[in-house]
Amino acid sequence: MQFEVFTLLPEIFPSYLDTSIIKRARERGLISVRVHNIRDYTHDKHHTTDDTPYGGGGGMVMKPEPVFEAIETVLSVAEGQPFDAAQGEVVSPIPIILLTPQGRVFNQNIAQELSQHKRIALLCGRYEGIDERIREHLVTDEISIGDYVLTGGELPALILIDAISRLLPEVLGDPTGAEDDSHAMGLLEYPHYTRPPEFRGWKVPDVLLTGAHAKIDKWRREQALLRTLMKRPDMLAKAELTKADLKFLKSLESEEKSDK
Numbered sequence: 001m002q003f004e005v006f007t008l009l010p011e012i013f014p015s016y017l018d019t020s021i022i023k024r025a026r027e028r029g030l031i032s033v034r035v036h037n038i039r040d041y042t043h044d045k046h047h048t049t050d051d052t053p054y055g056g057g058g059g060m061v062m063k064p065e066p067v068f069e070a071i072e073t074v075l076s077v078a079e080g081q082p083f084d085a086a087q088g089e090v091v092s093p094i095p096i097i098l099l100t101p102q103g104r105v106f107n108q109n110i111a112q113e114l115s116q117h118k119r120i121a122l123l124c125g126r127y128e129g130i131d132e133r134i135r136e137h138l139v140t141d142e143i144s145i146g147d148y149v150l151t152g153g154e155l156p157a158l159i160l161i162d163a164i165s166r167l168l169p170e171v172l173g174d175p176t177g178a179e180d181d182s183h184a185m186g187l188l189e190y191p192h193y194t195r196p197p198e199f200r201g202w203k204v205p206d207v208l209l210t211g212a213h214a215k216i217d218k219w220r221r222e223q224a225l226l227r228t229l230m231k232r233p234d235m236l237a238k239a240e241l242t243k244a245d246l247k248f249l250k251s252l253e254s255e256e257k258s259d260k
């Protein structure tokens, strides 16, 4: 998977990309992240990337020319003209994703969907906003990482890179690594324990020490259901549940009633 990041602040990226699993994935050639400075695609003396908004009001707006030039140059050079020159519109199948609080809210399903692509472009907004023509004629998708406003799209871009990369084959050491993740199966993940078996008087649940895999799997599934019910009942309503799951949830209901 090749990520092409377009930003005015490329210095934000190296420390995260040079750490841990993402670093190893890059070294092993499983992912590649190229960070492009939009400022390099300006042609005036001051390398201007922003300007005041038409119509007045506060803040600055990202100018369209350097953003178009950066993305068109980078994507067409390697991909053999994915742009329809006559139309001036992108015909590339490469998603060009603007990180913005106005986008669809990122989740595990979107990470899965994006992990199917070979190449993705991530455009990080800064200032008060971007010129609307970038959104209308260049960008193919808009993603938000949540209902709050950050100073720019750089952290959201890193979040997408991280969440997508760990879904790719071989990126996690364990081949089943991402299967049990919270959200991957529509439920929150079960609790984890490691040594020691007792810490400050708090014991690891007995079942985990038995080595009985079927029992452990059942316990983990029930814990995942219980957690999701307690913390994210909205997820439980949408999760794919087996007959055994429903029976377990019913048993909780009757337990609760008998407690009253």
Ligand code: ADE
Pocket (backbone or CB within 6 Å): 099, 100, 101, 125, 143, 144, 145, 146, 147, 148, 149, 150, 151, 152, 153, 156
């Ligand atoms: N840029 C600023 N806030 C953002 C958010 N919540 N998600 C994505 N990009 C952003």
